[in-house]
Amino acid sequence: MRTRRTWLLLISLATLLLGWQTVIWLVDLPSFILPAPISVARRFWLIVQDGSLARHLGTTVTEVLLGLALGLFSATLLGYLLAKSPTVERLLSPYIVASQAVPMVAVAPLLVIWLGPGMLSKVLIAALIVFFPVLVNTVVGMRAVPEELRALMRSLQATRWQTLRLLEIPAALPVFFGGLRVGATLAVIGAVVGEFVGADRGLGFLINLGRGLYDTALVFVSVFVLIGLALALYGIVVALEARLLAWQQRPDP
Amino acid sequence: MSSLANSAVLSVDRLSVSFTDANGVLHALEDVSFAVQPRQFVSVLGPSGCGKSTLLRILGGLLSPTKGAVTFRGQPLIRPRREIGFVFQNANLMPWRSVFANIALPLELQGLPAEEIAARVDELIDLVGLHGFEDWLPRDLSGGMAQRVAIARALAHDPEVLLLDEPFGALDALTREQMEAELLRIWRLRRKTVIMVTHAIPEAVYLSDRVIVLSPRPGRICLDTPISLPRPRQQALQYTPEFGELALRLRAAIG
Numbered sequence A: 001m002r003t004r005r006t007w008l009l010l011i012s013l014a015t016l017l018l019g020w021q022t023v024i025w026l027v028d029l030p031s032f033i034l035p036a037p038i039s040v041a042r043r044f045w046l047i048v049q050d051g052s053l054a055r056h057l058g059t060t061v062t063e064v065l066l067g068l069a070l071g072l073f074s075a076t077l078l079g080y081l082l083a084k085s086p087t088v089e090r091l092l093s094p095y096i097v098a099s100q101a102v103p104m105v106a107v108a109p110l111l112v113i114w115l116g117p118g119m120l121s122k123v124l125i126a127a128l129i130v131f132f133p134v135l136v137n138t139v140v141g142m143r144a145v146p147e148e149l150r151a152l153m154r155s156l157q158a159t160r161w162q163t164l165r166l167l168e169i170p171a172a173l174p175v176f177f178g179g180l181r182v183g184a185t186l187a188v189i190g191a192v193v194g195e196f197v198g199a200d201r202g203l204g205f206l207i208n209l210g211r212g213l214y215d216t217a218l219v220f221v222s223v224f225v226l227i228g229l230a231l232a233l234y235g236i237v238v239a240l241e242a243r244l245l246a247w248q249q250r251p252d253p
Numbered sequence B: 001m002s003s004l005a006n007s008a009v010l011s012v013d014r015l016s017v018s019f020t021d022a023n024g025v026l027h028a029l030e031d032v033s034f035a036v037q038p039r040q041f042v043s044v045l046g047p048s049g050c051g052k053s054t055l056l057r058i059l060g061g062l063l064s065p066t067k068g069a070v071t072f073r074g075q076p077l078i079r080p081r082r083e084i085g086f087v088f089q090n091a092n093l094m095p096w097r098s099v100f101a102n103i104a105l106p107l108e109l110q111g112l113p114a115e116e117i118a119a120r121v122d123e124l125i126d127l128v129g130l131h132g133f134e135d136w137l138p139r140d141l142s143g144g145m146a147q148r149v150a151i152a153r154a155l156a157h158d159p160e161v162l163l164l165d166e167p168f169g170a171l172d173a174l175t176r177e178q179m180e181a182e183l184l185r186i187w188r189l190r191r192k193t194v195i196m197v198t199h200a201i202p203e204a205v206y207l208s209d210r211v212i213v214l215s216p217r218p219g220r221i222c223l224d225t226p227i228s229l230p231r232p233r234q235q236a237l238q239y240t241p242e243f244g245e246l247a248l249r250l251r252a253a254i255g
């Protein structure tokens, strides 16, 4: 089953590359419009060798991870409070809903103006984009804790902390992971948007640079690396989920 | 008050419960009084919606009455106590915990050391006959097995009183008979006071020392009768005339 999926993936990738190359052969496009796969590969190898890819990728990964961590932390904390206290919910939910009407992409320049072109502004943009889906899923997850299990914990005189650790967190985890999966990919978008607006390093900066120099192969390389980064993050979340939520998955029929 | 009331484990006095919501006030229980003696097996019988679960939640300290008083060993019962174990209407297991870990939960909450927990859980697993299923997850258990886990869990911290809310309501007839025998055995072995809610008349007669019948909503006690059939009881008892007579009387009381 697994090997078959791997084969299908390899075949579809090969087809894609072949199609791309065919277009190059058939239509005589200048390379700044559509570079050949081989020149993209060569460009890739070049920035691997001179170490610049590692530097830019490192920056973006740091921003993404910090942003994700910050967004996760604040969203789960606030989500817990919202789910626990109707007063907090009534107080804050109008603002939270309204905040969703604000396009983060449009706010990004403001954050860069206020916080400078350094890493902080990107971390914050990533955190803001991650925040909402994680918040919603935390609240929904907490609400999904069965009332009967809450009564069980009360009848066993569990403390608040024990109830959180032994009931609420494990019960909310499946829904929470839904938010985390979306959040992990959104964090990449957030960091790159921040880099577009103003930065002197990172994959978003590299894309900007390539565009300015008509080095389209560099743009392609950066985009592919970004796709790889997002997929890797997603894969880590899914693997973590499979591990922590093994009780939920039935063995494959 | 009589000496019977003084020696009681649990007693309720002029208990009334009403729920207020958008549709107005709903009277679930009205003027219910009774006292349960140590090691008594009491069944509470009544039609659906008459307030049986509500009564049990009050006896478990999970809900406070609108009017009246509940006492445990003479003290007002205002919150759940370790001396009272609760078995819920559905097995109510944590799906992410194994059979072992589900039974261990009350002991874990008490903060006992791991070796002691393991020893006590092993004993309970033997008691309810789940040897070899320690690592199974609830999703893989049959209804009867899940209910055994729930009973073992309720017994884990060795409570004096066991409250059971229709523990066998969702089981097929044969499993049900088996579980009834099991419960009787555990009750004899562990010498617990048991209060069990059911809406099966034969089950109430077969298991109990005493049956309390509640009327349709608002639930009031319309019959409170001893069942003096000799013990130990066998399933065959159900086909004797005495049994049939008692069952008929209870049926008539429900209306």
Ligand SMILES: Nc1ncnc2c1ncn2[C@@H]1O[C@H](COP(=O)(O)OP(=O)(O)OP(=O)(O)O)[C@@H](O)[C@H]1O
Pocket: B019, B020, B021, B026, B028, B046, B047, B048, B049, B050, B051, B052, B053, B054, B055, B199, B217
């Ligand atoms: N928290 C609540 N809020 C409002 N009404 C409630 C609440 N709990 C119970 N009720 C109502 O009180 C009545 C008695 O409920 P209860 O669950 O005690 O009945 P029951 O005898 O256990 O029924 P069943 O045999 O179906 O389990 C029902 O009409 C129910 O709708």
Ligand SMILES: [Mg+2]
Pocket: B052, B053, B054, B089, B165
């Ligand atoms: Mg009920």
